[in-house]
Amino acid sequence: MGILFSFAVVVAIVLLVFAGVSGAGLNYLFAVIIPYIALLIFIVGMVYRVVNWGRSAVPFKVPTTGGQQTSLPWIAANKLDNPSTSYGVIGRMLLEVLLFRSLFRNTKAELHSGSRLIYGSEKLLWLAALAFHYCFLVILIRHLRFFVVPVPAPIEFLEFMDSFFQVGAPLVYITNFLIIIALLYLLYRRIGMPQIKYISLPSDYFPLFLILAIAISGILMRYFDKVDVVGVKQIAMGLVSFRPTIPDGIGVIFYIHFALVCTLFAYFPFSKLVHMGGVFLSPTRNLANNNRMIRHVNPWDYPIKSRSYEDYENEFRDKMKKAGIPVEKE
Amino acid sequence: MYNGGKIIIGLLIFIGFSTFPFLFTMGKVVPIPELKLDTPEIQKMVDKRCVEPKEYMKTEHMVMLNTWRDAVVRDGARLYKARDGRTYDMSLQNTCMKCHSNKKNFCDQCHNYVAVKPYCWDCHIAPQEGT
Structure with a gap:
């Protein structure tokens, strides 16, 4: 159900834009108004989510991370998986953010020959996730060539490297292939593996279908149903300089691609995709395991009303004496 | 916080x-790119038209050049038959650049605008231009 629903939503967006642009001529809505709204939702939404996380207190440090913690000098500590210093935490965060360390350590459980439970490493997920994320980053940065004039050299260099093999015209990008393969594997996991399918929700399928649709529409636009690139850049530059213009004669495939990207941006803060910001605020990743060196005070500890025996005796001393109860102070 | x-x-x-x-x-x-179609060769033409119609050339010229290159270099086939029946010599320098001799005001205008760096001139000799 979740699969069909998510797929239907993506198809509906495509059809809506197609009808809106080629039927009703709503070019201005899809190329100017919606992009601005989507970007605004993206930025405000992400800031809101991150600030919200920042405001939640961390009652105690989470020491249950992989690796030997720092203890006695003759026990080798795992400084990256269980760091006790800030530098160690920075190292762990870099490994996590840049190389997906915890996904690398991910395991899978499978039943073999009936009832034998076997645990194994699950590196394909890590590989596909890494390939997908880096391709997405490269594609995102590469697209900046439409949004800036003059195009800075690093962006040009990235595009040069991405089309390094100089195949065909327009040049084929390496990331075009990699991102599609990675996305198809990530989708296969959720459709073809029963355990993963069981726990998958529409919110898992929808981003996959959406990003797949973005990639496919982009590839179609570049190699098959080509659009007027100069016109596309005029739209983009109009948007970033707040002087929106829409040249005539740009194929509807562009509007579909652009609207899907806007959908992704607007959907981002409401979805699981906020892990982009959330990864930096994971308590199991960003807290040093130094409980034995520095006391972590729960920020919501309130002053406890307590009464010592001394107070009690001071109040009731006379009565206690009359009743013959022994007192500490006469 | x-x-x-x-x-x-x-x-x-x-x-x-x-x-x-x-x-x-x-x-x-x-500034948006402005293509200059006023080279002496184009001005001499009575019927001002490119190998294929303008809209087609706009989006497909790179595909055409790539196909031409493969045809010439690999198969030695030099004759291009346009869709309206006319024939052309498949040559960047002798056919395309004969009319569009103003690389700076033609090719480069759009290519620079959208940061495309075609590798045509890695092998071909770019036309000499004063400006």
Whole structure:
């Protein structure tokens, strides 16, 4: 159900834009108004989510991370998986953010020959996730060539490297292939593996279908149903300089691609995709395991009303004496 | 907010990245490319038309050049039959650049605008231009 629903939503967006642009001529809505709204939702939404996380207190440090913690000098500590210093935490965060360390350590459980439970490493997920994320980053940065004039050299260099093999015209990008393969594997996991399918929700399928649709529409636009690139850049530059213009004669495939990207941006803060910001605020990743060196005070500890025996005796001393109860102070 | 300093720095970096094109442009007007079709060779033409219609050339010229290259270099086939029946010599320097001899005001205009760097001139000799 979740699969069909998510797929239907993506198809509906495509059809809506197609009808809106080629039927009703709503070019201005899809190329100017919606992009601005989507970007605004993206930025405000992400800031809101991150600030919200920042405001939640961390009652105690989470020491249950992989690796030997720092203890006695003759026990080798795992400084990256269980760091006790800030530098160690920075190292762990870099490994996590840049190389997906915890996904690398991910395991899978499978039943073999009936009832034998076997645990194994699950590196394909890590590989596909890494390939997908880096391709997405490269594609995102590469697209900046439409949004800036003059195009800075690093962006040009990235595009040069991405089309390094100089195949065909327009040049084929390496990331075009990699991102599609990675996305198809990530989708296969959720459709073809029963355990993963069981726990998958529409919110898992929808981003996959959406990003797949973005990639496919982009590839179609570049190699098959080509659009007027100069016109596309005029739209983009109009948007970033707040002087929106829409040249005539740009194929509807562009509007579909652009609207899907806007959908992704607007959907981002409401979805699981906020892990982009959330990864930096994971308590199991960003807290040093130094409980034995520095006391972590729960920020919501309130002053406890307590009464010592001394107070009690001071109040009731006379009565206690009359009743013959022994007192500490006469 | 806990660790507010670090989080705010992170958020500022995020906002900087996501609004980079806006900050880079700062609302300035960017001139759109203007193609000059006034070379002597084009002015001499009675029937001013390219190998294929303008709209087709606009989106497919790179595909055509790539096909031409493969045909000439690999198969030695030099004759291109356009869709309206006329024939052309498949040659960047002798056919395309004969009319469009103004690379700076023709090819480069759009290519520079959208940061495309075709590798035509890695092998071919670019036309000499004064400007």
